[in-house]
Amino acid sequence: MLLVMEWFERVARMRRWTRGGERDPHRALLLLLALGDLHRRGYTQLRYRDIEEPLGELLTEFGPAKPASPGYAFHQLAADGLWEVFTPHGTGSPGPDAAALRAYDAAGRLVPRFAKELLADPTAFAQIVHLLLQLNFEPGLHEDLRMAVGLPHEPPVPVTLAANLQGLLPRARPDVLLRQKVLVAYDCRCAFCGFEGWMGNSVVGLEAARLRWWAFDGYDDLSNALCLCTLHHRLLDRGVLSLSSSGTILVSRQFVGTTESSHALVDSLVGRKAAQPKVGFPAPHRNNIDWHVRQVFRGPARTA
Template sequence: MTRDEILTAFDRIRVWQQGDRRAVHKPLLVLLALGRLLRGESPLVEFAGIEDKLGKLLEEFGPSGSERTRHNPFWHLRTDGVWRLEGPPEITSRPAGATPTITELRRGRVEGGFAEPVRLALAHDPALVAEIARRILNAHFPESIRQDVAAAVGLSPDADNPAAPEQEQRRRDPAFREKVLLAYEYRCCVCGHDLRMGGHAIGLEAAHIKWFQARGPDVVQNGLALCSLHHKIFDLGAFTVLPENHQIVFSRHLMGGDDTKAKLLAHHGAGLIQPQGKECLPHPEFLAWHRAEVFREPARE
């Protein structure tokens, strides 16, 4: 396979899709396998040897409960032409739709890894590995957490490189940030952070409620003005905003010492600092998407 053919194959990996629900199982498995390849680990790995790590990645960066289907990408990725499986024929010869259970993959000691032409090309071209990783990160995760995902799988791609082709087809609105910050009067709508240097807002960002990677629009009703800390933990699912009353709710998974709780969890149950006009309020549809696809359930009482 040529370099372009391999890039195209990874760009076209099919992810499970049902409406607006997120599915990052295959992307996380590919990133995990790329990290293993760069570290010189065995080209094939038993499902049992990778399932805990993949489950933790899904638990941290996927929708709530996605770790329960951690075996699906291990089985289904081979239909995209970049992955192969080895193991008992009574398992590996099944049609794609006959997904083995987690127990069957463990007991059958089924192994998975990149298809041989792909593995050889990646082994001889570390820059290709980095390019694939960048494309996957840009296509499936917001910028605020890309480096966290990369670090978790043992990669360190440059997040500033161009996005994958399908992302390039849909351009971001350069005015989105300014419109959102203006709506919230240049302050974090959670904590009120409004530090400035002259006319420049410092550490203040426009966050998408429904991620751009999930086809969230660049409109004020899909944005929140957040300080860099609250932006990051919002994208990690540490808190969400209730559609019915714009109340801030934190996840039970967010923990820390007394000082951390005093600074962060003090906002639990508080109302969002309102934008200047009702037409700028977060749309319930986008808030519901964040609660379902990003927020780490359960919520604190």
Template sequence: MDWLERIAALRQWARNGSRAPHKPLLLLYALGRFQEDADRGLRYTAVEQDLQRLLAEYGPPHKTTPAYPFHHLTSDGVWEVRTDRGPGSPGSGVRDLRETGATGRLTPDLRAALRREPDLLGRIARLLLDLHFPPSLHGELCEAVGLDLEPAEAERFAAARRRRDPRMRELVLTAYEYRCAFCGYDGRIGTVPVGLEAAHVRWWAFGGPDEIDNGLCLCSLHHKLFDKGVLGVGDDHRILVSQRFVGHSPAAREHVIALAGRPLVGPQPGASPVAAEHRDWHARQVFHGEPRPAAGV
């Protein structure tokens, strides 16, 4: 059995390119718990709050419940649920899962494979991360689910997936003249830029192309906030700041809240600005809540 193919083929609710990382988040959480204690099941009432936090922080902008993946992941052959009544999930209702003592765990075949192949857990985790989340979030997401991964080795299953264009970073940074499109930061050590990254507006994992009109040159801070849905880009190429963001320090006000309504820095004349289709995808699938009014309005 090819577990990587099975993981890559997880059935997910989808409409118009919508993000639905509910099952991947549950699986990453289960892998982290397996690493900690391979024999322990995950009782829904004990892990519900953890899963809810993961969905709130790394899931789509609209509200959802961890009961959905806890029940529906059983259809993919990698997850099983038992209740006080016996094997089988009682359904996707929160009340049903709570009142029946529902407990989930990886299937026996998958647990056996993870014990038999020491590197399989890391390969599955990296596949889930790569297919469903941008690289800027991989490290903190591993920490959030308690996964301890070895440094990534060359993936043997890469042939089945799109390959990234290695020129993307240089093209995007050049288009924006090596300045953060949000704050103008342009730090270097000698001639080498530091803390500047090429951000995909529409995530690569969701069909976003490695092209300048899907990229922004961002400093590390604003790249992370952009991928977390705190920041966005409006139809007029001005910066959006989510009303859900809260920060009272001078640094938070200066580096985030004060950006609301500012025009992007760049790109230089002749370079393609962010395409409307990619801005729209980010606004629907990543940006959280409503944008703040422009500073001073």
């Protein structure tokens, strides 16, 4: 376990180097891609020319509006002690330039000892993935990311290992009561579309959606949360939807939907005011709205 904890700590440091609340998940996404390949094929090297396109797609789909280039991620991850880059000539990385990486036929791989210990300990493997996701992305994106890189669904977290991981997270666990607080504040209705649903005495299809992500100091408070239906929560986390500082719903121009339901559920939100919480409950704070627009939303927004 001591050796495994070394890798946990390196992964945690990789996240802590992010400054000013800005999302910069290029190294995390490359590491997830490499771990997915390790899970499927065993320990192999990854040629840059072969993973440039899939890595670029991951950066576009799950990175900020202006993501790092695949070449930059491929080169930079080596600084974290988890990844190494080499060429057929025995030299190290030729740098972050994509053309140079292709010209030198550069390849990368997980550090051998790192890969060996993860393959020997499936529980540690699963928890490295868990830690990477927790430190860089909202929970609603975790399964999408696993599917994108070819990793299995998340297994249950062993109690002893979960306790060890908590010391590597930047702060305490998210508030398990946030959803209940949000439901009360928004009268059990989606702030974007007004959906409400019940099964007996239980509310269904409604969730607490953070604007500033928990992994980036988005504290679980009503000033950082909305009550959204499952669909609009997912679209908020993927950057399809956001809010303006005045509370108007923003819809990304990059979103494409050709059916009547797409128009009714997404396009029709353009220019609409999001519902406000009941009197006595705080509305989303402008700073949290601004963070989401800068770091998650796929601008520019459509106009009414």
